[in-house]
Amino acid sequence: MSAPEGTDMKLTVFGATGGIGRQLLAQAAAAGHEVTAVARDPRRLPPGVRAVAADLAAPDAAVLRDAIAGADAVLSAVGPSSRATAGITEPATRAIVGAMADAGVRRIVVVSAAPVGTVPSPGNPHPPKHDPGDGPLMRYVVGPLIKAALRDHYADLARMEDVLRGSGLDWTAVRPPKLTDKPLTGTYRTELDRNVRGGALASRANVAACMLASLERPETVGRAVGVAD
Known part of the structure; x- marks a missing residue:
C-alpha cells in the first residue's frame, strides 16, 4: 500500500551514504519525513539523521529489523561501491526483505537499472530480447555494449528483482539509465514496466525524487518504473 498523498512518513533508507x-x-x-539511515559507516552520514550501523555484506537480522520497525516504507539505494563489493545487491536486498517481514513493514522502493528488464535471471530466465521503450540505437548498439561491460552488475540487479517478486511485499523497482550528478529539477519522465524512450541520462537527485514520489503512486506497486531526465 502507498501512503496517503501529503502524509509525513517514517522511512528507513539503506545505501544512505551513496549518491542516490x-x-x-x-x-x-x-x-x-522522519528518516532512519542505515550505513556501514554512520560517520559518513549528515548530522541530525537517526543512524543505524549495519554491514549488509554480513547482515545482522536483529539490527536490520530494529532499523525497519515502525517504518511506513523502506527505500534502498544499495549497490556496489567498488569491485570488491560487486554482487552485494541481491543478498543485501534478501536480508532487507527478511527484516521487513519480521518487522511487519510492507512497502519498499529500490534502485535497479534500465537494462535489467532484458537480463535473464533464475526467476525470469527468458526475458524479452529488447525493452519496449528502447529505440533502435539503444537496442542494437548502446545497450549491448553497456550490458557486456557491466554484465555481472546487471545480473546481480536482475536477481535482486527476483527477490522482490518473490517477497510478497509491496515493491517498486526504479530503473534509471546512466546516472549523473546534475541538480534536482523535479522534471523527469517515467514509464511503467518499460524504459523511457530516448532517456539516456537521469540525475541521481531526480531518481531519488522519483523513488519518493513512487511511495504515493499505488500504480507502481509490483512494477518496474523506468525513469529518465
Missing part, C-alpha cells in the same frame, strides 16, 4: 542515498536523505528530510 544522500539525495534520498536530503529530500525526505526537506519533505518533513
Whole structure:
C-alpha cells in the first residue's frame, strides 16, 4: 500500500551514504519525513539523521529489523561501491526483505537499472530480447555494449528483482539509465514496466525524487518504473 498523498512518513533508507542515498536523505528530510539511515559507516552520514550501523555484506537480522520497525516504507539505494563489493545487491536486498517481514513493514522502493528488464535471471530466465521503450540505437548498439561491460552488475540487479517478486511485499523497482550528478529539477519522465524512450541520462537527485514520489503512486506497486531526465 502507498501512503496517503501529503502524509509525513517514517522511512528507513539503506545505501544512505551513496549518491542516490544522500539525495534520498536530503529530500525526505526537506519533505518533513522522519528518516532512519542505515550505513556501514554512520560517520559518513549528515548530522541530525537517526543512524543505524549495519554491514549488509554480513547482515545482522536483529539490527536490520530494529532499523525497519515502525517504518511506513523502506527505500534502498544499495549497490556496489567498488569491485570488491560487486554482487552485494541481491543478498543485501534478501536480508532487507527478511527484516521487513519480521518487522511487519510492507512497502519498499529500490534502485535497479534500465537494462535489467532484458537480463535473464533464475526467476525470469527468458526475458524479452529488447525493452519496449528502447529505440533502435539503444537496442542494437548502446545497450549491448553497456550490458557486456557491466554484465555481472546487471545480473546481480536482475536477481535482486527476483527477490522482490518473490517477497510478497509491496515493491517498486526504479530503473534509471546512466546516472549523473546534475541538480534536482523535479522534471523527469517515467514509464511503467518499460524504459523511457530516448532517456539516456537521469540525475541521481531526480531518481531519488522519483523513488519518493513512487511511495504515493499505488500504480507502481509490483512494477518496474523506468525513469529518465
